[in-house]
């Protein structure tokens with residue numbers, strides 16, 4: 001029997017037609033190339049300088065001189081890469097110190113580091129739960145939580161974003177399962193709203209469930225001293241599991257973590273696949289993480305600036321007649337409702353030197369198109385003023 005042919009030829013045309021569909025739906029993602037460090041002002045490869053309002057650089061640490069200094073020193077003392085997973089020969093004193101400091105910061109019992117929060121969430125459920133158990137997940141949870149849930153055999157329940165009545169319904173349905181865990185983002189990235197963790201905890205108690213919060217967008221941003229949603233609701237140390245990233249407020253490089261109850265973290269170290277089978281984060285990145293934790297413990301100046309900037313921006317925009325979703329974080333959704341308007345406005349703002357992103361269906365619900373503005377402690381008043389003026393000018397031009 002002879003089976004001939006050129007498989008890739010057929011596969012290629014299959015991919016090409018899918019890519020064409022993505023493009024004609026206006027969903028094709030092009031990457032803008034930066035040739036400067038990440039910061040409030042960036043330079044793109046065409047030499048254009050723009051003000052950046054779409055980074056997760058909440059505390060302005062992406063290009064921090066203090067962190068760069070720590071990284072340089074650690075490069076000399078501990079080298080560049082670990083060439084190993086943690087449990088073989090990929091653990092340094094710095095990795096251990098960072099885990100301890102993260103636990104201290106969140107008031108938790110133990111912490112496990114990952115290469116990214118995506119891995120932390122991808123590797124958290126499968127080692128802990130089986131088909132006898134239940135995961136009750138917010139409908140707007142991050143893709144990494146969704147993937148983590150998919151990798152686990154536990155029964156899945158989904159509740160409408162931050163909807164406590166629906167959560168209660170799902171908890172009732174999940175009663176026959178052995179163990180239950182409710183999972184939510186701390187801050188949702190499209191609206192900037194905070195999960196109602198106080199109420200979620202009440203329901204968890206009433207219906208006998210555990211709680212996991214992903215603090216990726218909220219750690220360093222929410223709570224009086226930046227300890228996230230659990231601090232915001234006075235629940236420090238109360239939830240069973242917290243996941244988070246070093247890639248947003250906490251420096252912006254790379255790395256993620258899961259922190260919480262001792263036995264849970266212990267089991268993750270034994271069984272969590274992205275931890276067991278993926279490289280250890282570089283010592284210099286861990287050292288920068290340690291430095292960030294020290295900064296967070298030392299004071300709240302950056303956080304205060306971030307809050308002041310966010311308030312200034314939203315107040316001025318509302319004064320100017322823009323429709324801003326109420327935010328409790330550093331994410332400001334400028335509501336435009338119409339996808340075309342959001343797209344065109346973002347393009348025109350870029351021409352004015354303001355880099356923001358328009359979001360529309362299917363990333364947000366139909367008819368809820370918006371421009372998402374992300375504020376940073378590194379923004380100066382003049383940056384904010386320039387953005388506010390540009391929004392005003394473009395809105396006038398378009399209407």
Ligand SMILES: *Cc1c(COP(=O)(O)O)cnc(C)c1O
Nearest residue numbers: 116117118142214216245247256
């Ligand atoms: C950004 C984000 C992640 C992924 O973080 P990485 O460390 O970049 O993988 C996970 N969860 C939430 C809620 C996020 O916002």
